[in-house]
Amino acid sequence: MNRLVVTALNLGVGAVLVFGLSACNRDANADGGVDATTQQAPAQDAPAYARVVSVTPVHQAASAPRQECHDEVVTQRAPVKDTHQIAGTAIGAVVGGLLGNQVGGGKGRTLATVAGAAGGGYAGHEIQKNHQENNTVSSTQKHCTTVNDNTGDRVVAYDVSYEYKGVTRTVRMDHDPGDKLQVQEGVVAVSDAH
Numbered sequence: 001m002n003r004l005v006v007t008a009l010n011l012g013v014g015a016v017l018v019f020g021l022s023a024c025n026r027d028a029n030a031d032g033g034v035d036a037t038t039q040q041a042p043a044q045d046a047p048a049y050a051r052v053v054s055v056t057p058v059h060q061a062a063s064a065p066r067q068e069c070h071d072e073v074v075t076q077r078a079p080v081k082d083t084h085q086i087a088g089t090a091i092g093a094v095v096g097g098l099l100g101n102q103v104g105g106g107k108g109r110t111l112a113t114v115a116g117a118a119g120g121g122y123a124g125h126e127i128q129k130n131h132q133e134n135n136t137v138s139s140t141q142k143h144c145t146t147v148n149d150n151t152g153d154r155v156v157a158y159d160v161s162y163e164y165k166g167v168t169r170t171v172r173m174d175h176d177p178g179d180k181l182q183v184q185e186g187v188v189a190v191s192d193a194h
């Protein structure tokens with residue numbers, strides 16, 4: 001019977017110890033303690049997020065180019081066909097010679113004819129030259145220029161400042177990300193995190 005009592009006492013003491021330790025563990029877990037057997041490392045594939053500090057829109061002036069055309073009258077000097085005024089000189093010499101031939105008689109008439117031809121040739125040259133310099137041609141030409149009408153500003157990007165583990169960084173994005181950004185090793189991993 002002694003043996004039976006000793007075995008029962010051993011079982012009783014063992015049960016008390018098991019229940020006591022289990023109660024201690026429950027109290028420790030309730031107080032914020034962590035059971036070493038249930039502690040797990042954070043999941044490796046869980047996304048990390050950074051807090052967005054500021055979002056600044058990047059503006060660009062928007063303009064709409066258009067063609068603006070108008071007609072303009074252009075006056076130019078007419079092209080000269082007889083640059084040495086040969087026709088005017090020849091016609092003037094003939095007319096001057098005929099007029100000089102009408103004056104005087106004998107050797108005076110010959111001298112008057114030669115002088116009339118020389119004077120008429122010079123006068124014809126100058127008349128044709130003056131006429132060519134004042135001879136103009138007018139034409140209508142179309143002139144076009146490109147005009148940019150300012151249609152206002154448009155947002156082309158966003159400069160986003162974010163904080164992750166005490167470090168502040170800035171990234172340019174094509175949209176406003178909201179209040180958090182998904183990051184990987186401290187830099188933006190997914191640009192469309194919300």
